[in-house]
Amino acid sequence: MRLWQRPLVFGAGLLSSAACFAQSWNMPIGVTNVSREIHGLHMTIFWICVVIGVLVFGAMFYSLFRYRQSRGAKAAHFHENTKIEILWTVIPVLILVGMAIPATATLKNMYDASDAELDVMITGQQWRWRYEYLGENVAFNSNLSTPRSQIGGEEDRGEHYLLEVDEPLVLPINRKIRFLMTSDDVIHSWWVPDLAVKQDTIPGFINENWVKINEPGIYRGQCAELCGLDHGFMPVVVQAMEENAFDDWLAERKKVAEQEAQGVGREWEMDELMARGESVYQSICASCHQPEGQGSPPAFPSLAGNQQLINDLDWHLDKVINGVSGAAMPAFRNTLNPVEIAAVVTYTQNAWGNETEEIVQPARVADQVEP
Amino acid sequence: MSSTGYYVPPTSRWPILGSLAIGLMMAGLGAQLVYGSATLLIVIGALSIIAVMTFWFRDVISESHLGLYDSQMDRSFRWGMGWFIFSEVMFFAAFFGALFYVRMFAIPWLGGEGAKGVSALLWPNFIAEWPLLNPPDTSVPSPEQVFSPWQLPLVNTLLLVTSSITLTISHEALKTGNRSLCRNWLAGTVLLGCCFIFIQGVEYYEAYQHYGITLEAGIFGSTFFILTGFHGVHVIIGTLILIVMLARVMRGHFEDSQHFAFEASCWYWHFVDVVWLGLFIFVYVV
Amino acid sequence: MAPKIPQQSPLQHSDTVATAGGIPQHAAHPTGWRRWVLTTNHKEIGTLYLIFSLTMFFVGGIFALVVRAELFQPGLQLVEPEFFNQMTTMHGLIMVFAAVMPAFTGLANWMIPLQIGAPDMALPRLNNFSFWLLPVSFTLLLSTLLMPGGGPNFGWTFYAPLSTTYAPSSTTFFILALHIAGISSILGAINIIATILNMRAPGMRLMDMPLFVWTWLITAFLLIAVMPVLAGVITMMLMDINFGTSFFDAGGGGDPVLFQHLFWFFGHPEVYIMILPAFGIVSAIIPTFARKPLFGYASMVYATAAIALLSFLVWAHHMFVVGLPLVAELFFMYSTMLIAVPTGVKIFNWVTTLFRGSISFESPMLFALAFVVLFTIGGFSGLMLAISPADFQYHDTYFVVAHFHYVLVPGAIFAIMAGVYYWLPKWTGHYPNETLAKWHFWFSVIGVNLTFFPMHFAGLAGMPRRIPDYALQFADFNFVSSIGAFFFGASQLLFVLVIVLCVRGGKKAPAKAWEGAVDLEWTVPSPAPLHTFETPPVFQSTDK
Ligand code: HEA
Ligand code: HEA
Ligand code: CUA
Numbered sequence A: 001m002r003l004w005q006r007p008l009v010f011g012a013g014l015l016s017s018a019a020c021f022a023q024s025w026n027m028p029i030g031v032t033n034v035s036r037e038i039h040g041l042h043m044t045i046f047w048i049c050v051v052i053g054v055l056v057f058g059a060m061f062y063s064l065f066r067y068r069q070s071r072g073a074k075a076a077h078f079h080e081n082t083k084i085e086i087l088w089t090v091i092p093v094l095i096l097v098g099m100a101i102p103a104t105a106t107l108k109n110m111y112d113a114s115d116a117e118l119d120v121m122i123t124g125q126q127w128r129w130r131y132e133y134l135g136e137n138v139a140f141n142s143n144l145s146t147p148r149s150q151i152g153g154e155e156d157r158g159e160h161y162l163l164e165v166d167e168p169l170v171l172p173i174n175r176k177i178r179f180l181m182t183s184d185d186v187i188h189s190w191w192v193p194d195l196a197v198k199q200d201t202i203p204g205f206i207n208e209n210w211v212k213i214n215e216p217g218i219y220r221g222q223c224a225e226l227c228g229l230d231h232g233f234m235p236v237v238v239q240a241m242e243e244n245a246f247d248d249w250l251a252e253r254k255k256v257a258e259q260e261a262q263g264v265g266r267e268w269e270m271d272e273l274m275a276r277g278e279s280v281y282q283s284i285c286a287s288c289h290q291p292e293g294q295g296s297p298p299a300f301p302s303l304a305g306n307q308q309l310i311n312d313l314d315w316h317l318d319k320v321i322n323g324v325s326g327a328a329m330p331a332f333r334n335t336l337n338p339v340e341i342a343a344v345v346t347y348t349q350n351a352w353g354n355e356t357e358e359i360v361q362p363a364r365v366a367d368q369v370e371p
Numbered sequence B: 001m002s003s004t005g006y007y008v009p010p011t012s013r014w015p016i017l018g019s020l021a022i023g024l025m026m027a028g029l030g031a032q033l034v035y036g037s038a039t040l041l042i043v044i045g046a047l048s049i050i051a052v053m054t055f056w057f058r059d060v061i062s063e064s065h066l067g068l069y070d071s072q073m074d075r076s077f078r079w080g081m082g083w084f085i086f087s088e089v090m091f092f093a094a095f096f097g098a099l100f101y102v103r104m105f106a107i108p109w110l111g112g113e114g115a116k117g118v119s120a121l122l123w124p125n126f127i128a129e130w131p132l133l134n135p136p137d138t139s140v141p142s143p144e145q146v147f148s149p150w151q152l153p154l155v156n157t158l159l160l161v162t163s164s165i166t167l168t169i170s171h172e173a174l175k176t177g178n179r180s181l182c183r184n185w186l187a188g189t190v191l192l193g194c195c196f197i198f199i200q201g202v203e204y205y206e207a208y209q210h211y212g213i214t215l216e217a218g219i220f221g222s223t224f225f226i227l228t229g230f231h232g233v234h235v236i237i238g239t240l241i242l243i244v245m246l247a248r249v250m251r252g253h254f255e256d257s258q259h260f261a262f263e264a265s266c267w268y269w270h271f272v273d274v275v276w277l278g279l280f281i282f283v284y285v286v
Numbered sequence C: 001m002a003p004k005i006p007q008q009s010p011l012q013h014s015d016t017v018a019t020a021g022g023i024p025q026h027a028a029h030p031t032g033w034r035r036w037v038l039t040t041n042h043k044e045i046g047t048l049y050l051i052f053s054l055t056m057f058f059v060g061g062i063f064a065l066v067v068r069a070e071l072f073q074p075g076l077q078l079v080e081p082e083f084f085n086q087m088t089t090m091h092g093l094i095m096v097f098a099a100v101m102p103a104f105t106g107l108a109n110w111m112i113p114l115q116i117g118a119p120d121m122a123l124p125r126l127n128n129f130s131f132w133l134l135p136v137s138f139t140l141l142l143s144t145l146l147m148p149g150g151g152p153n154f155g156w157t158f159y160a161p162l163s164t165t166y167a168p169s170s171t172t173f174f175i176l177a178l179h180i181a182g183i184s185s186i187l188g189a190i191n192i193i194a195t196i197l198n199m200r201a202p203g204m205r206l207m208d209m210p211l212f213v214w215t216w217l218i219t220a221f222l223l224i225a226v227m228p229v230l231a232g233v234i235t236m237m238l239m240d241i242n243f244g245t246s247f248f249d250a251g252g253g254g255d256p257v258l259f260q261h262l263f264w265f266f267g268h269p270e271v272y273i274m275i276l277p278a279f280g281i282v283s284a285i286i287p288t289f290a291r292k293p294l295f296g297y298a299s300m301v302y303a304t305a306a307i308a309l310l311s312f313l314v315w316a317h318h319m320f321v322v323g324l325p326l327v328a329e330l331f332f333m334y335s336t337m338l339i340a341v342p343t344g345v346k347i348f349n350w351v352t353t354l355f356r357g358s359i360s361f362e363s364p365m366l367f368a369l370a371f372v373v374l375f376t377i378g379g380f381s382g383l384m385l386a387i388s389p390a391d392f393q394y395h396d397t398y399f400v401v402a403h404f405h406y407v408l409v410p411g412a413i414f415a416i417m418a419g420v421y422y423w424l425p426k427w428t429g430h431y432p433n434e435t436l437a438k439w440h441f442w443f444s445v446i447g448v449n450l451t452f453f454p455m456h457f458a459g460l461a462g463m464p465r466r467i468p469d470y471a472l473q474f475a476d477f478n479f480v481s482s483i484g485a486f487f488f489g490a491s492q493l494l495f496v497l498v499i500v501l502c503v504r505g506g507k508k509a510p511a512k513a514w515e516g517a518v519d520l521e522w523t524v525p526s527p528a529p530l531h532t533f534e535t536p537p538v539f540q541s542t543d544k
């Protein structure tokens, strides 16, 4: 759309919405019972406010019009009336009680995460989400997949600009799913408007929430708590599937995970590790250390040409496995598997002119991670 | 009273100089903490603050001696001091609030109790207890043991309570014009204050040397030091104020009926005393 | 509650108070810059505060324009996300602590002594100290933008651990700057309370005081109660950053959410600190231009007190989604909703004051009326946010941004502007240029709504706050908001123009500059001489 056309479209939107309150102007109704209840609450309070507003502003504009000095109005002198003052204290209280009752019921419902059929651990990390299907041995990270070239404007922006990820969270419909939410670094907030779930992830604590989705589909949201540099680039995508499809998907993922676990035991080739390492690096590390490893000092050290890194492999491994406490560098012992860690370290050791020829085997990493 | 009404002081250079001095000290403090190289700036800032305060109070004292202050001015000072102490109460309330919150909510949650007990999944070996000797993250240093309230802390409590009594006696003496009595009891109060500070110093030494209670030692160390530390700073300031009062009493300042500086110092001292009682109960005893 | 004009002239134009031995008195009142820097006069200090505040409004406004310019279209165009975050943070901090709060303190300095018949503030030297701490503080704060690693980038609410473990190194300076600003506020508030409680003209009871004085009395109480808590929490941050404590670190047994509790225990009363004095100003202006006594004076006072007391019990409504236990969630929802009641009382009182008045529409009145309407809209969205389940959808979206700009910009800022237009004749002796003032008003009203109304829609449609780039469906709303922001910003140049013109000349104003005005300040000449009420006026209340 051309810039100059926008106001026109906006104006048209304003007019049409006056009648029907079009979808994209208002809170979505969503696809869970809770989201519907919340939407209902929202509309009820909204209309109550509109009515009060019309009455109050009506009285005000009537007075302004009717008692203008230019119209010759003479001022009266009353300045108190206990009866009416009591009235306009009590009536709002009653209105508020009327709002509080349904709100309380909805809230109680939202807090009841019992009897869930599936537990999903959601971990916020600068700046991606990690999903873990508890007890299923399936876990993965979910990163923004919009190319940087679209953000910079060198390329046309896609339909789901900034709201698309490499791997969405896959959930079954019609099952109650409990979310356990936490964070590895700062506070994030996991939010999908259509599910009416927004919950902060607090490092060191776990918050509970739950969802039961009514319709299959793809639901998009974003991190809703300022979490640093790329807070704006931390989308959430949920793919809700029919139950059978979900079960198949989960079984498939389990198989892949098992294969990966077996990979720890075998010798890996340099090429394999480099290829795997590059993809891990680009999806996990590049947001801080930059795609070419140049970092952005002083906040994020460069890895390319980093002398200590080149000379001291153990130190390097330790940084990646255990992180740097008190700094933004996360510990990856729990969030990447040994193969991934071995691959990314090998990659870092050999990319961008580092050329140390060092190869780290997954088994070595596994030894360091286990005890 | 020599004038027509409420005394409005003439222009003064102390406010602006005081602001700049504070700015200097804060900039120094920041530079010291961040870049580690600004002790000189801090010293200059602190000295300037002290100098400005000295000159400022000197002006106030001489105005008072000149009889420029009437009873309304006296009330202004009273309201001013009273609300200042209220602000101090709220300052400590923040730290007490933190202590209560941690003890009543955060630690039980981390240990698996209460509304957010699921958090214990992240800290499988953590046991909720207070005093917290084993922080959830085992790499955080931990205190080995904590102080028994019935040794040095109890002594300190007795010292401070006594000092409040001696100060009251001193004040009564001032009101009845008995200067030497006032002076002696005030000197006694200052001494008690110094003893308190000394014992607190010993306790800190013990904490670091033998108990493993340090600033880094988890939330126990954090709350312990922020509460006792800020209280200690207040005792030091209070003692300095009392020393100034002592000097002024010895110089024959103050009148039997009008001596608000002395009275304000007493308020301050009693306030510091009350804070200690709260500390004694909630930091040491329970 | 019109006070009788005092019998004897309350004014002494002499430039001296007591010239008792030794200490040089007003006799040698310095001139030039020293007059301003060293002053102890409440009017001069008031002027200093107002000038400082206006300057900072522009600085904060320019930061907002950087934000709005980046958000003009999707994509990253002008600034890096890192700098964007610094702009958002600094905008919030500067507007709250350096624009709105000092503006109200400036008005308090100027008007409270005049309204209660006092010769000056209770502690004049302290008064000047409170002021000069501000430029020092904000120089330090703004200088962090130039430090390595950049300035504060964690929002004006600086949640730990983003503001501790993950913060730029300049954060220590940010904390110290905030400490200085806090000292300034506390000392200023102490002075105001002492003045109001101790310096009223003989015969003026508490319930005779103009509402601006009442609202400030209560505001000052709030300030003294909560600024120290802010000082406490930033001290804990300082310790976590520099001394390895673990207040906000679960690993050591602390809790990041503890930070939020402490911050909002300060932060929520803080937002009422920014609105109560505005209520006071509007309560002076509406009766003046309706030529009718304020309806429900007593209930206004009680309502203000009720809002202030309730404000201590609602802080966690900013934390509905951090995972509070259910009981806490319910308690904070109910207590927050209750605030609508006393606030409603105020709105109804104002409207009833207009009813059967004799209303004229000078610029102060226009701003006051716009305040009533637009603040109420902001209040309604506040009430919607208070419904905890619904807040799960609103929280941290532009709906919240819309809410608080409606209560702050056409709320606090409009009330300040109304106050400035109302009292300019008293300060300068000239009426502001009414034509320009009306242009300023209409541009501002249009600009404000253009900027902030679409934010409601953007928020409901799902746009989070504090993001430098956004999905395509939010483009239209942001486009309009940005145009509105530049339009509103540019209109504020008119405000400066009106003030400058008014200082330099204009239609002469009599002592009682507005026909319907009643309070004591209108009994002294315009411009108010440097020293007023050196002999207290005798105040006779007309019984209500
Ligand atoms: C001047 C400042 C000011 C004022 C006056 C208010 C007033 C109110 N605010 Fe607002 N608020 C802010 C400044 C302010 N707020 C700021 C800055 C933030 C964001 C901070 C941040 O995160 O950065 C915020 C955020 C905020 C939140 C958190 C939202 C979130 O982050 O998720 C909530 C939630 O409850 C809230 C509620 C309210 C309520 C209920 C009022 C009430 O006081 C409003 C009462 C008024 C009315 C209701 C209208 C008039 C009444 C009637 C006509 C009577 C009849 C009406 C009824 C019975 C409905 N505010
Ligand atoms: C009293 C407080 C106050 C005031 C007056 C304002 C005024 C304005 N605010 Fe804001 N704002 C806050 C308090 C305030 N704000 C707070 C607390 C936050 C939250 C911060 C956070 O998330 O941490 C916030 C956040 C905030 C955001 C969200 C940022 C984000 O989430 O990333 C936005 C976005 O549009 C915004 C915009 C504006 C605009 C356009 C104005 C305008 O009204 C400004 C108008 C003024 C000027 C523009 C300057 C004067 C004019 C000139 C300099 C002349 C030159 C100009 C031209 C020629 C055009 N503000
Ligand atoms: Cu993660 Cu914002």
Ligand SMILES: [Cu+2]
Residues within 6 Å of the ligand: C267, C268, C271, C315, C317, C318
């Ligand atoms: Cu609030």
